[in-house]
Amino acid sequence: MDEGLCQNPVPGSGFVDKTRIVEAKPLRSLAPVLPKSLQSSLSGQYPSVFPPFVLCEEPQESQPSPAPIPAPIRSYRNPVDEEETPHGAHGGTCSPMKDLNGKSEDADSQKRAVPPMNSCNLSQKRSKKTKESQLDLSSSVGISVALRDDGDREVVNLVLMTFDSIRRRLCQLEDSNELNTMMAIKRADLRASTVMTSKAFRTNMRRRVGAVPGVEIGDIFFFRLEMCIVGLHGQSMSGIDYMVVKDEVQEEQVALSIVSSGVYDNNTDDDDVLVYSGQGENFNKKDKHVLDQKLHRGNLALDKSWRRQNEVRVIRGLRDAANKNAKIYVYDGLYKIQDTWIEKGQSGGGVFKYKFVRLPGQPSAFAGWRSVQKWKTDSSTLRTGLILADLSTGSESIPVPLVNEVDNEKGPSFFTYFHSLKDPKPFSSVQSSYGCNCNKTCVPGDLSCSCIQRNEGDFPYTANAILVSRKPLVHECGPMCKCFPNCKNRVSQTGLKHQMEVFKTKDRGWGLRSLDAIRAGTFICEYAGEVIDRSKVNENWGYNDEYVFDTSRIFHPFKWNFEPSLLEEISTNISSEDYAISSPLIISSNNFGNVARYMNHSCSPNVFWQPVLYAENNQSFLHIAFFALRHIPPMAELTYDYGCSGQAEGSSAPKERNKCLCGSSKCRGSFG
Template sequence: MEEGLCQNSIPGSGFVDKTRIVEAKPLRSLAPVLPKSLQSSFSGRYPSVFPPFVLFDEPQESQPSPAPMPAPLRSYRNPLDEEEAPHGSNGETSSPMEGLNGNSVDNSQKRAVPPMHSCKYSQKRSKKTKESQFDLSPSVGGISVATREDGDRELVNLVLMTYDSLRRRLCQLEDAKELNTTMAIKRADLRASNAMTVKAFRTNTRRRVGAVPGVEIGDIFFLRMEMCLVGLHGQSMSGIDYMTIKDELQEEPVALSIVSSGVYDNDAEDNDVLIYTGQGENFNKKDKHVIDQKLQRGNLALDRSSRRHNEVRVIRGLRDAANKNAKIYVYDGLYKIQDSWIERGKSGGGVFKYKFVRLPGQSSAFAVWKSVQKWKMSSSTSSRTGIILADLSTGVESIPVSLVNEVDNEKGPSFFTYFHSLRDPKPFSLAQSSYGCNCNKTCVPGDLSCSCIQRNEGDFPYTANGVLVSRKPLVHECGPLCKCFPNCKNRVSQTGLKHQMEVFKTKDRGWGLRSLDPIRAGTFICEYAGEVIDIAKVNKNRGYDDEYVFDTSRIYDTFKWNYEPSLLEEISSNVSSEDYDIPSPLIISSKKFGNVARYMNHSCSPNVFWQPVLYAENNQSFLHIAFFALRHIPPMTELTYDYGCSGHADGSSAPKGRKKCSCGSSKCRGSFG
């Protein structure tokens, strides 16, 4: 009898005797298919710029003996044709692939774009042999061999920020047509992950059951590769990640993590329950007949985990409201499989179903998303507890800014006039022949005849979807004097709020700011609006006390956000300095006039940073302070930035007037201001 289910093996009652199902061990990964010309000529080093796609392991069986690492593949084998069939029921691989900037890629491109785990290597190689192929040095980019196996929060953030910085840079080059797209790897996300593969720039490579060090419940990911790089989910396409474990009696596969696509998996009424559909097509397109899913590979691992009651990491896939063709993944914590059964799928074939139940005592993640969706869909404010005002901006912002207090009875912050930008700004005198560009309709990346691009050192500062590529000494945006259209991509900081913001009462730090929407790293958040204060007034009165002041002359901790040139060796890098170059100090007070930025609290480990932006109006240039996301920010997470410290003329910090910091960060300096 064929392995798996018989076509007519599903009783009408829904009861299935699992002892009648023939159990199948996970298939071994297929050996690579090498052209004859390479079988004898390979010298042990990668002849091309990028290495083969072997960053993440396939689920492994036992490793009885080491085997040499074969040469890199020149003929990529599509995994959809091999052992990992599309998820006909959970939709993870049958949906369009994640593309550049998180957009979808047409299925016709799948064979031209080799997925990360498409190159099949023999799994009999030893761990030592495998490590030696990637360990170019004992410590690469600050990541030692030990920390690659077991990371922490700081290292996870470093890996994710580094990966996204490479992806943004590659997107920038591709937008400007400066990237060689004739190579096999055309997508920026894959090229970025390959660049990190060369340097072994990853963490949590040791496969494990349970929590992953440094990855927190509620963390969000815009690409599957991000989860792979930090060890949360080791499969770049498959929805089930598993490994083979041994005990005294036997060895068998167990599930480590699953990704719920959110398309075919049933939405249970309880947010802590997930009904997950097994993997495998249940309709044979070639022979045009209904087939049943088989109890093998991921399905077999889930069945064994159901018996063992081991913890399984669950990642929920949700549609990105800003991009209908993309998904956002949220880590929802640890679950256990409480029950499993077989039922008929939409095509008529038998599919496996698994009931996952969330372990109690964990912080909320997916439940927060569902609550936010409910609030957004509700036309009235009564569905939200603690709401004071539906729109704090009183119509100034195109997206309402709600005011919420769920802590005490305070009815709101002190009165101020909502203002969207700077009031009475002071012009800056710059040495430039003309103000504004002469571009037709919109500025085009790579067009060096555009004067605004010239001022940005020849680079377009934003990607096609409006994400800041790199921190720069000064970003030059197009302004009202430019001939390009108002919807030009080089006017990001002038377009107002793009996310639904909420001013809320914190438990111990007054009022704060958070977003109801997820925010991607590099995304514009808001400008710091308010009155520009004359620096002479501040110098005259050092006792000037205003808790709503932003001062560019303060001393700020340095940090690296831009991409690392050594990770993109094939590209002639032109990385600008991350040290700001401001013509003269800018001091802004939002005490009387301001916007949502006045509510962002300080943190010594912030998730937001500020960037000076300059654009011309009325034949004069004005400096503005724009805030961007430092890393991916989940919904309902407080937005914070570093307030810096006031300093003396000799560059030393001045302790007088500082405020005690209660940010709670492990890197807390103890004071700020």
């Protein structure tokens, strides 16, 4: 570890420029660890270049100050960053922790690992001034002191959405080279976590045994740090999270949660049983001899939990189909350890094994995911309720099954499957003929690209096709542009990328869901259909028609973009989230349409719509694209807010609305 990271311009310590990003040990926990030199000298006062949490180990000796490094091009002030950790790293058998260069830690460095600490105790050690500063910062974006310790569903979603919005923004800046290359970190999730932690923008910081308020069984996470900031699993790298509990007799450490990466654990045929391997290397590479795992730290906590029979949260890791080098984590609920034993590992050393058994009566999570994978990979697997193998009749590159597991209805009303707009009308507020002159593909940061200029100088998508921010209008490249059809600025024109399924709901007709996990900001589909005039919308057909989308409806406001104050961005060029559509766009999917016609309404939706504009045939056309509001687990119904139609033309009475059956705790009672 480069000792300069922990040094500070404080009396009694050396001075090193904090703007330099250096190598650090992998982050094991979000619990802050202050060097002794800082603990004795700071006295509650943090230098302006430090966040309130300094995540590093105590330096061994001082080093001369390096030459200063220029600030980033854009007005983004870098916080102090932690070291990157491998995505999905697991602290189980034969899983040495590695640094950025891929080097394994030696035994001494593992001994220096800090055990989990109680966030409440840590907060008591901070100075009053620092606490007040953090209260002001976090309350300005909507988290109270009480909700930091004990959250609920709404605040958990807020924290996760805020984390991902910051991560997307950092990816956007890095893709466009607006973060200094010497200061940029390839893992934007680590930087986003640093920002969230430094501002105390977290929830469920009070560590606990059992369920975590606001986190539901089946929730998915694309980053280990997402689980940390909502209190589900406090270790960013280790697979075992534990704490010390005290009773009338003694105090001992017990396990709170485990992450099963699926690499070292023996997954049995029973999805409700998991055989988990203990943590620690059992082969000493330095002396080249076999070692037995030790009954300490996480292993000892698991042993104590077996004896006490306390509940342990289990998170299962599965390979991400969209990124073979990454994992998706699903919260599988509460388990108890039924048995433990020692067996020989691959190297010959003793490995602790723990048999986890899932508590009955919990909703399906991992088991359901496994069933979906079988349907996708094995066509011979019986799919209950399958009516039609492909509703799109070949129009989509990925078949869209039609399924009814509720009653005997054989399918929805007839319509012609159409992938985009039929009879579209030119968008009047933008010049009809335009297109960029980019060679092959548009490059983020290239301000000579006319399409990037129309997006206020920002590339609207990250490198992996994730929408960065909601905008009044997103300008995509189209057939009029000289860039290749696979340009990354044509996300909404590429058709379905996930395995969709139209299914019969219990009480709301037909619905839409995905067999794949969907990441926040991912394009789902376009709202396809016939573009109709306002004059064709009347009392008998139009607003009351369930297959009409109207941009002039009143939609419930919500915030999805990053909070500039959290990133300390000085730039005033922050795009509004209010849509700017000069004239209403009304689309009917009654006769022509695609899977979007089956998305039901919800007052707490997981999908939102975004106006997208691009040119074709020497004219510009407006399209409605749907994106994931947050991470969506497989088999979860896709829903968006239908909005309200307001008053009928020439009438003071509001139009009749439909009763809402979304079941959300925030249900408004009606829609349409």
